[in-house]
Amino acid sequence: MEHVDVAVIGGGQSGLAAAHSLQTQGLEPVVLEASGQPAGAWPRYYDSLTLFSPARYSSLPGMPFGGDPDRYPHRDEVAAYLLRYADRLDADIRTRTRVREVCAADGGFTLGLEGGRRLSARAVVAASGTFGRPHRPELPGLDEFTGTVLHAADYRSPEPFAGQRVVVVGAGNSAVQIAAELGERARVTLSSRHPVRFARQHTLGRDLHWWLTRTGLDTLPVGRFLRTPPAQLVIDDGRYRAAVVAGAPDRRPVFRRVDGAKVTWADGSREVVDMILLATGYRPDLGYLAPLGALDERGQPRHREGVSITHPGLAYVGLEWQRSLSSNSLRGVGRDAARITRRLAAHLASS
Template sequence: MEHVDVAVIGGGQSGLATAHALRGQGLQPVLLEASRQAAGSWPRYYDSLTLFSPPRYSSLPGLPFGGDPDRYPHRDEVVAYLRRCADRLDAEIRTGTRVREVLLEHGTFTLDLEGGGQLAARAVIAATGTFGRPHRPDLPGLETCTAALLHTADYRTPEPFAGQRVVVVGAGNSAVQIAAELAGRARVTLATRHPARFARQRTLGRDLHWWLARTGLDTLPVGRFLRTPPTQLVIDDGRYRTAVSSGRPDRRPVFTGIDGTKVTWADGSREEVDAIVLATGYRPDLGYLAPLGALDAAGHPRHREGMSLTHPGLAYVGLEWQRSLSSNSLRGVGRDAARAAWRIAAYLSRA
């Protein structure tokens, strides 16, 4: 069996930042990416997505994003940037390599790979993010829905929904952006438990992330104290608040039931819908660690600030609120990666 220092599972922004940090600690990581390119989930996001933070705040360690530092890059620009990071990374990247499960045998992690083959590692860093595990909440009647039902992970463009009656469930960035986009082609309702909360993208000529960096809120290590992540704010340049205020899309409380293609609203009215889009977020995509006993009953990792509480040679990078507000973003993942790499290097020096 092949043996390596550290196996990094996931080749997106978290995995690339982690491998870079491990090389800085003198280790030889091997990056394992299930898809055919080291760009994480970015190539599969919806077509109109743009980065919320400007490039001056969105570079991974070791390679500036480039271009106008104050623009908001399109999804495809981010993909190209991550590919450049992968090309310049001084570490081995193995694409098309999906980890099926991780086991611990005689103090060494054994990674079983899909399609056969194994890899032994002294330490493992899980950096697979959340995109592979869309969250589908237990909404009333959802199991009986015969309208088109999809998650934002499956959404790409508004064209297939032209002229249809569509309900988008959720109040976060993706929910509001997709609902507003669809409203140009369809009759759309944004169904939420509470009204969406908006944050201005620019204040006094400065981007929101300038203020977060200047005040220190972006890096404040409060993750360990959060039992439930705070309600997500919709970062808005004015377009989305205006769209919702004008009723395109309109906003209603979440439906109380579904029967086939008929939705029942809180006021008792019923109507036919063509499609329901669940913009209800994601959960950590870490099923391959279940055999280790590293996850709780809900599939969340047992960790403190990215370090496993069950296995000393196991760490995480890219979890939401892992340490701070920016932990699972391009602008913040490098800090958490550096911390995890330092802790793993310290562990291996004692092992």
């Protein structure tokens, strides 16, 4: 069996940031990425996706994003940036290597890989993100819906849905952005339990992220106090609020139930719908840790600011609200990676 210092599970932004930090601690990480390239989920997001943070606030440690620092990079730019970063990192990155399980063994861990291979590691960083585990809420009758049910993870562009009646479930950034672009070609309702909460992208000529950085709110360690993450704000330059006000999409409370092809709205009215798109987020994709007992009954990691409270050699990078509001973003994973790798290095030095 091959033995390594630290196995980093996931080769996207979180895994690459973790590998960089581990190298600065004198450790030799092996990055295990299930897909064919170290770019995380970025190549698989919907076609029109752009960052809500400017390029100057969207880079990993040691390598600026490049280009106009005030632009908002497109999905493909982010994927290309991550590939350049991985190449420059010069780490042992193994693509098409899916981890099936992690088990405790002799003070460290044994990783079972797809195909039957096994690997032992003194420490493990779980950086597999959330894209592999889309959240599908329990909505009455949804399983019997005779139209199309699609999660935002599988949505690419609005063209296939032109002229259709579409309901987008959700109230976050992706829900609003997808609903607005669908609203240009289809009749769309944005359906959510709570009203959409907009945040201005620019205030007094400065991007929101400038203010978050200047005030220190971006790094405030609030994650430890949050039992339930707060409702997401939709960062808006004015376009999305205007689209909702114009009714493309219109916004309604979440429907009561689905019967065949029809949805029943809160006011009792019913109508035929062609597609229900679930922009309802994701959950940590950490099923491979189940054999360790490192997860709670909901599949959530048991940790404190990214450090496992069940296994001293296990840590996480890229969890939502892991430590701060930026913990699962390009601008935040580097800070969290540096913190957890210092803890891991100290643990390995003493073991």
